[in-house]
Amino acid sequence: MAIGVKVMQRPGVESSYVRATLKGMALTFRHLFRPKITMQYPEERSTETWTISPRWRGTHRMLTDEQGRSKCVACGLCPQICPANCIKLVPGEDEEGNRYPLIYEIDEFRCVFCGYCQEVCPEEAIHVGVDYENAEYERGRFVYDLERLSAQTHPVSSLWDPTDPKGE
Ligand code: SF4
Ligand code: SF4
Numbered sequence: 491m492a493i494g495v496k497v498m499q500r501p502g503v504e505s506s507y508v509r510a511t512l513k514g515m516a517l518t519f520r521h522l523f524r525p526k527i528t529m530q531y532p533e534e535r536s537t538e539t540w541t542i543s544p545r546w547r548g549t550h551r552m553l554t555d556e557q558g559r560s561k562c563v564a565c566g567l568c569p570q571i572c573p574a575n576c577i578k579l580v581p582g583e584d585e586e587g588n589r590y591p592l593i594y595e596i597d598e599f600r601c602v603f604c605g606y607c608q609e610v611c612p613e614e615a616i617h618v619g620v621d622y623e624n625a626e627y628e629r630g631r632f633v634y635d636l637e638r639l640s641a642q643t644h645p646v647s648s649l650w651d652p653t654d655p656k657g658e
Contacts, residue, residue, distance in 0.1 A: 544648045547603040547618040550596050551646055552639035560640055561615035564589040568607035568616055576600035577607060591636060598624060599632035605649050617646035 529537060536542065553561050564581035576599075582592035596607075596616075608617045621644035626632055 542620060542622075543651075544620060544645070545651055546620045546622070547605045547647050547649070549598060549619050549621040549624045549642060549644065550601075550607075550634060550639055551617045551619045551642040551644065552594070552636060553615055553617065553646070554640050560591060560594070560636060561613045562591045562594060562611075562636075563613055563615075564591045564594075565612060567610045567612065571606045571610045573604060573606065574600045574602045594636040594639070595633055596639065597633050599629060605647065608647065608649060618649070620645045620647055 527537075527540070529535075529540070555561055564579060566579060566581065569575075569577040569579045574597075576597040578593060578595040578597075579591055580593035581589050583589050603618060605618050608614075611617075616639075619642060621642070624632075
């Protein structure tokens with residue numbers, strides 16, 4: 491099939507931008523009388539009309555069981571699927587043959603917050619979280635070990651909205 495090329499001609503006469511400028515100024519003027527949506531962060535983190543989405547994918551959380559042990563069974567799926575290669579897992583095994591993570595670390599600086607680790611985890615252990623306040627002064631501080639991941643208390647991400655499965 492031949493590919494058609496449409497050639498756009500430049501306007502032959504000089505355009506005036508006065509009309510477009512006036513339209514822009516009218517829009518700006520209309521906004522002067524609308525309710526302000528500025529938030530006084532960090533004192534204010536949500537308003538009546540805006541709050542962070544439960545689908546937000548931020549700082550990870552490792553969930554623990556009733557005894558406070560990590561739910562991770564060191565299956566190796568999350569480091570395998572991670573596109574940023576930012577999960578370090580060293581598996582261990584107890585006398586009864588139960589696997590657990592000897593070392594489990596996530597580099598939040600390299601992470602692209604895709605949420606694949608949460609989706610793939612068979613134990614629903616690792617989650618991306620509804621949290622964005624994870625700035626640090628040193629790059630090394632972005633590497634969260636198992637203890638730090640388990641100590642996070644923010645809500646975990648729902649990843650998708652059941653009332654809006656297409657995410658629109
Ligand atoms: S959210 Fe994505 S990039 Fe980040 S650790 Fe999980 S799988 Fe890797
Ligand atoms: S997928 Fe879940 S159970 Fe498997 S290593 Fe990752 S956190 Fe642990």
